[in-house]
Amino acid sequence: MKADNFDFFCKFLQKQTGTALGPGKEYLVESRLSPIARNHKLADTDTVIAAMKTNANSPLVRECLAAMMTHESFFFRDIRPFDDFRKSILPGLIERRAGTRKLRIWCAAASTGQEPYSLAMILQEEATKLAGWSVELIATDISPMALAYARDGLYTHFEVQRGLPAQMLVKYFAKEATNWRIAPAIRNMVSYREFNLLEDPSLFGSFDVVFCRNVLIYFDQETKGRVLERIARRMPNDGVLFLGGAETVIGITTRFAPVAGLRGVYAPGSTPVLAAAS
Numbered sequence: 542m543k544a545d546n547f548d549f550f551c552k553f554l555q556k557q558t559g560t561a562l563g564p565g566k567e568y569l570v571e572s573r574l575s576p577i578a579r580n581h582k583l584a585d586t587d588t589v590i591a592a593m594k595t596n597a598n599s600p601l602v603r604e605c606l607a608a609m610m611t612h613e614s615f616f617f618r619d620i621r622p623f624d625d626f627r628k629s630i631l632p633g634l635i636e637r638r639a640g641t642r643k644l645r646i647w648c649a650a651a652s653t654g655q656e657p658y659s660l661a662m663i664l665q666e667e668a669t670k671l672a673g674w675s676v677e678l679i680a681t682d683i684s685p686m687a688l689a690y691a692r693d694g695l696y697t698h699f700e701v702q703r704g705l706p707a708q709m710l711v712k713y714f715a716k717e718a719t720n721w722r723i724a725p726a727i728r729n730m731v732s733y734r735e736f737n738l739l740e741d742p743s744l745f746g747s748f749d750v751v752f753c754r755n756v757l758i759y760f761d762q763e764t765k766g767r768v769l770e771r772i773a774r775r776m777p778n779d780g781v782l783f784l785g786g787a788e789t790v791i792g793i794t795t796r797f798a799p800v801a802g803l804r805g806v807y808a809p810g811s812t813p814v815l816a817a818a819s
């Protein structure tokens with residue numbers, strides 16, 4: 542790929558999706574765009590980029606941007622955040638929302654569905670405490686392909702072996718040939734929407750809990766700050782934000798502060814807070 546095409550693509554990718562590629566990532570762009578060149582019968586990746594330049598809104602452009610996303614995810618990823626959600630955050634929220642009996646949760650980079658389905662399984666396990674409640678679980682991602690996979694809810698044997706406890710597999714999945722299909726009851730708890738985190742999420746309303754895990758790592762500091770600022774505006778003062786293990790708000794925004802004792806968990810406001818329940 543020509544150097545000026547690589548530069549163009551990196552700038553375009555960052556502007557459209559927030560993903561900042563470091564220098565020396567030509568091989569990555571080449572390897573992700575080559576299959577697209579072949580599928581569209583274009584000579585090479587330089588020709589793909591030339592086509593992108595002529596129409597910035599074409600399906601080809603969306604395909605190229607989506608191809609650069611990393612969809613790595615697994616059920617109950619890192620375990621701890623899901624335990625913290627179930628044991629430390631949910632009980633407090635159930636108490637505080639007893640008046641309205643409404644709970645809204647947003648998975649802001651849902652990828653292929655393992656994260657929202659992990660939360661849905663937890664909510665199902667806690668169903669007796671939430672009987673009569675309106676619980677909304679909205680899962681968004683920039684990638685239509687990842688969302689289609691998530692909506693389909695069919696996972697390979699490898700995927701269900703990563704992080705999913707055996708009893709959850711038996712309880713919430715049905716075998717289909719060599720794959721596993723998520724139970725309709727869990728599937729139907731999640732609403733999927735295509736959404737770019739660089740845009741304003743206000744149309745989704747406000748959320749008591751936001752999982753925005755393992756996506757900010759791809760953004761530069763300024764973009765992380767902007768995304769977190771917008772998420773903060775969508776949360777009540779007692780809302781809770783979960784970030785990925787390699788992500789933090791510290792040094793990026795004062796709109797969130799760590800929740801003491803819960804790693805990767807943050808609350809709106811600038812002073813550290815105690816966990817609401819334990």
Ligand SMILES: C[S@@+](CC[C@H](N)C(=O)[O-])C[C@H]1O[C@@H](n2cnc3c(N)ncnc32)[C@H](O)[C@@H]1O
Pocket residue numbers: 557558559560610611612613614615618649650651652653656681682683684687736737738739753754755756759785
């Ligand atoms: C590594 S996956 C993380 C999935 C899940 N949150 C987890 O922790 O397992 C990152 C996801 O972020 C999505 N993504 C990247 N940039 C995005 C953006 N600007 N808006 C929304 N989603 C984005 C990608 O499509 C990908 O599915």
